[in-house]
Amino acid sequence: MISEKMKPFVKNNSAIRIMFEEGNRLRQQYGPENVFDFSLGNPSVPAPDSVRQAIIDLVNETEPTVIHGYMNNAGFEDVRQTIAESLNRRFGTTFAAKNLIMTVGAASGLNITLKAILNPGEEVIVFAPYFLEYGAYVRNYDGVLVEVTPDTSTFQPNLAEFAEKITPKTRAVIVNTPHNPTGVVYSEETIKKLAAILEEKQKEFGTVIYLISDEPYRELAYDGVFVPYLTKYYANTIVGYSYSKSLSLPGERIGYVVIPDEADGADELIQATTIANRVSGAVNAPSLMQKVIARCVDEKTDVAAYDKNRQALYNGLKELGFECIKPEGAFYLFVKSPVPDEKEFVNAGKKYNILMVPGSSFACPGYMRLAYCVAYETIVNALPQFRKLAEEYHLL
Amino acid sequence: MISEKMKPFVKNNSAIRIMFEEGNRLRQQYGPENVFDFSLGNPSVPAPDSVRQAIIDLVNETEPTVIHGYMNNAGFEDVRQTIAESLNRRFGTTFAAKNLIMTVGAASGLNITLKAILNPGEEVIVFAPYFLEYGAYVRNYDGVLVEVTPDTSTFQPNLAEFAEKITPKTRAVIVNTPHNPTGVVYSEETIKKLAAILEEKQKEFGTVIYLISDEPYRELAYDGVFVPYLTKYYANTIVGYSYSKSLSLPGERIGYVVIPDEADGADELIQATTIANRVSGAVNAPSLMQKVIARCVDEKTDVAAYDKNRQALYNGLKELGFECIKPEGAFYLFVKSPVPDEKEFVNAGKKYNILMVPGSSFACPGYMRLAYCVAYETIVNALPQFRKLAEEYHLL
Numbered sequence: 001m002i003s004e005k006m007k008p009f010v011k012n013n014s015a016i017r018i019m020f021e022e023g024n025r026l027r028q029q030y031g032p033e034n035v036f037d038f039s040l041g042n043p044s045v046p047a048p049d050s051v052r053q054a055i056i057d058l059v060n061e062t063e064p065t066v067i068h069g070y071m072n073n074a075g076f077e078d079v080r081q082t083i084a085e086s087l088n089r090r091f092g093t094t095f096a097a098k099n100l101i102m103t104v105g106a107a108s109g110l111n112i113t114l115k116a117i118l119n120p121g122e123e124v125i126v127f128a129p130y131f132l133e134y135g136a137y138v139r140n141y142d143g144v145l146v147e148v149t150p151d152t153s154t155f156q157p158n159l160a161e162f163a164e165k166i167t168p169k170t171r172a173v174i175v176n177t178p179h180n181p182t183g184v185v186y187s188e189e190t191i192k193k194l195a196a197i198l199e200e201k202q203k204e205f206g207t208v209i210y211l212i213s214d215e216p217y218r219e220l221a222y223d224g225v226f227v228p229y230l231t232k233y234y235a236n237t238i239v240g241y242s243y244s245k246s247l248s249l250p251g252e253r254i255g256y257v258v259i260p261d262e263a264d265g266a267d268e269l270i271q272a273t274t275i276a277n278r279v280s281g282a283v284n285a286p287s288l289m290q291k292v293i294a295r296c297v298d299e300k301t302d303v304a305a306y307d308k309n310r311q312a313l314y315n316g317l318k319e320l321g322f323e324c325i326k327p328e329g330a331f332y333l334f335v336k337s338p339v340p341d342e343k344e345f346v347n348a349g350k351k352y353n354i355l356m357v358p359g360s361s362f363a364c365p366g367y368m369r370l371a372y373c374v375a376y377e378t379i380v381n382a383l384p385q386f387r388k389l390a391e392e393y394h395l396l
Numbered sequence: 397m398i399s400e401k402m403k404p405f406v407k408n409n410s411a412i413r414i415m416f417e418e419g420n421r422l423r424q425q426y427g428p429e430n431v432f433d434f435s436l437g438n439p440s441v442p443a444p445d446s447v448r449q450a451i452i453d454l455v456n457e458t459e460p461t462v463i464h465g466y467m468n469n470a471g472f473e474d475v476r477q478t479i480a481e482s483l484n485r486r487f488g489t490t491f492a493a494k495n496l497i498m499t500v501g502a503a504s505g506l507n508i509t510l511k512a513i514l515n516p517g518e519e520v521i522v523f524a525p526y527f528l529e530y531g532a533y534v535r536n537y538d539g540v541l542v543e544v545t546p547d548t549s550t551f552q553p554n555l556a557e558f559a560e561k562i563t564p565k566t567r568a569v570i571v572n573t574p575h576n577p578t579g580v581v582y583s584e585e586t587i588k589k590l591a592a593i594l595e596e597k598q599k600e601f602g603t604v605i606y607l608i609s610d611e612p613y614r615e616l617a618y619d620g621v622f623v624p625y626l627t628k629y630y631a632n633t634i635v636g637y638s639y640s641k642s643l644s645l646p647g648e649r650i651g652y653v654v655i656p657d658e659a660d661g662a663d664e665l666i667q668a669t670t671i672a673n674r675v676s677g678a679v680n681a682p683s684l685m686q687k688v689i690a691r692c693v694d695e696k697t698d699v700a701a702y703d704k705n706r707q708a709l710y711n712g713l714k715e716l717g718f719e720c721i722k723p724e725g726a727f728y729l730f731v732k733s734p735v736p737d738e739k740e741f742v743n744a745g746k747k748y749n750i751l752m753v754p755g756s757s758f759a760c761p762g763y764m765r766l767a768y769c770v771a772y773e774t775i776v777n778a779l780p781q782f783r784k785l786a787e788e789y790h791l792l
Contacts, residue, residue, distance in 0.1 A: 006668040068645045269398060
């Protein structure tokens with residue numbers, strides 16, 4: 001009854017559902033406070049109170065036909081201008097309203113970007129480990145996903161292999177920094193090298209290769225680490241942003257795409273992406289939330305809360321003998337499995353009511369992702385359970 | 397720089413933009429009160445005040461991590477259950493939460509439904525005149541749009557031609573009643589005949605043909621006309637609903653899809669459509685608006701205001717000698733052009749600051765669509781201008 005393209009998804013979905021149901025079963029059996037769920041990237045820090053106030057003020061002050069009405073498919077002009085100016089202040093860029101398209105979150109932003117640029121059979125390069133949904137997005141437009149294998153010593157992108165995998169069919173590269181699932185931030189040196197490779201390959205093949213920067217975690221950076229703004233390093237950069245994590249609004253589906261004037265064919269690309277927003281069915285980003293963002297454009301989430309979690313979980317696990325790169329951003333730890341088959345280890349964790357995501361869900365087996373966007377107490381209470389797990393696996 | 401699939405859209409978009417800019421030019425030159433813009437289907441009736449109150453109450457009463465947080469890709473369970481019960485009360489159906497998938501408006505609902513069922517080359521039948529975006533949605537999944545020519549005497553679907561156009565490749569039929577652009581409501585007799593044809597063809601070809609009912613205008617019906625609920629007439633019906641018109645929330649992108657248990661492969665289809673919601677990039681319908689809908693589930697827009705407009709514009713134009721079916725629903729008049737090339741007539745209208753949409757934008761040349769979701773005064777003030785137009789075309 002369903003399309004051939006959807007069949008593997010439905011098959012695969014059962015596995016995710018079983019995992020989800022397992023979590024619910026554990027919570028019912030042991031009580032939610034005794035289950036240590038590190039599987040979900042759902043922000044634990046609430047949206048700033050200014051978001052609540054902006055919502056109330058807006059619905060009280062604005063005509064309902066405006067605040068809930070249609071606008072240009074790219075979004076309200078004043079909202080886009082406000083965000084552009086905020087970006088320009090922060091990053092020294094020169095964007096205007098026309099360079100921004102408000103989107104139904106980053107996922108929709110990536111989809112409309114790919115829809116705008118990708119022909120069937122063209123290639124999109126990603127660096128493992130990566131968010132597996134990228135593969136679904138690329139296949140939505142009959143593109144081909146090309147994986148670069150991970151450099152597990154640093155989890156910076158493997159640039160030598162990257163250069164080899166660029167072909168005349170390469171249409172785009174997706175990067176995500178701060179990075180899900182490793183928490184790594186790509187260094188400026190990495191970005192410069194990556195840009196130089198892309199420039200060289202564009203020249204060699206006479207093609208245009210877009211660098212798509214998926215940035216939901218941009219604001220979640222620790223220890224004063226520098227997070228380069230990629231349009232400044234490579235002209236053909238398209239930025240996909242989301243307020244899901246930066247303002248803790250994941251359910252509201254609000255973000256934007258930036259297409260700078262410097263990008264090849266920028267005007268046509270902006271038009272095509274805006275039309276893709278319409279014909280994909282999104283039509284426009286939710287109207288009230290657009291206006292809320294404009295009022296809260298300089299608000300920040302409580303990064304210190306995530307940082308406290310990061311230190312507690314990272315230090316706790318290191319003391320127990322686990323191997324892990326110290327993350328500089330996002331809210332994930334990517335921990336090395338003590339045994340080659342990390343799924344076995346993930347299953348062992350369940351005995352101690354610990355829920356983790358196997359690295360194979362990010363095309364990087366042998367590791368587990370732990371999302372530390374949880375209550376601090378969850379981490380404190382989980383560590384004795386991790387100790388039992390470490391003992392079982394003879395890490396101590 | 398853009399994909400082949402998007403090129404015709406970008407080319408075509410220029411025409412729409414020229415029309416939009418023309419309207420802005422007229423408004424600047426003559427003042428907005430002297431421009432009679434009947435081109436846009438943007439509700440003129442504001443959202444009920446209960447929507448404003450629900451928004452304020454919800455953000456004051458609910459945890460931000462819940463009200464703005466992720467949920468199942470199908471939407472909040474309690475919201476779906478509330479809507480299901482409301483439908484059951486109104487239409488005698490037996491839906492449960494699991495039969496509903498909350499969507500980013502009807503456009504996204506149609507897209508994820510088509511993504512779930514359509515294989516490349518499979519056919520989707522539409523009845524002209526129709527919302528031209530249907531073609532874009534079908535092409536998103538490499539389907540083939542098959543048009544049934546209009547019965548311009550009634551604008552009820554041409555069922556003889558419909559039966560002939562069903563083939564073993566027919567995967568779905570899209571109907572839209574109350575209808576954009578004609579305002580016609582498909583009668584129960586029509587629906588019964590249409591269902592019988594589908595049943596027969598399913599048997600003949602051994603196929604499953606889904607009837608997709610696009611229902612953004614369901615609540616906008618006049619003169620007590622009966623609007624049949626299609627799942628009761630044909631088991632393989634999928635309903636796509638939107639609150640854009642019924643609660644005047646078009647910018648918020650909130651609606652749902654109903655897949656009844658009686659539909660062939662319902663469980664798998666619900667799963668596939670839910671996953672399509674995720675991988676299309678929508679992920680879920682905006683969270684706050686989902687909760688608002690649940691609180692306002694029995695609210696109604698001011699249908700009387702649209703009815704007043706309908707009577708004024710219909711009677712006014714008939715008196716001036718224009719030919720038009722009296723609409724029983726939605727907020728459109730589909731007026732016969734006094735000359736075969738309706739684009740000429742639409743252009744002539746601009747001389748009198750009247751903006752209309754040519755019927756060829758709905759695959760039905762020779763007609764113009766007038767959206768009467770405008771201020772009542774706009775209609776009153778437009779009629780003397782229509783008189784001049786009627787005189788120019790010797791209708792009087």
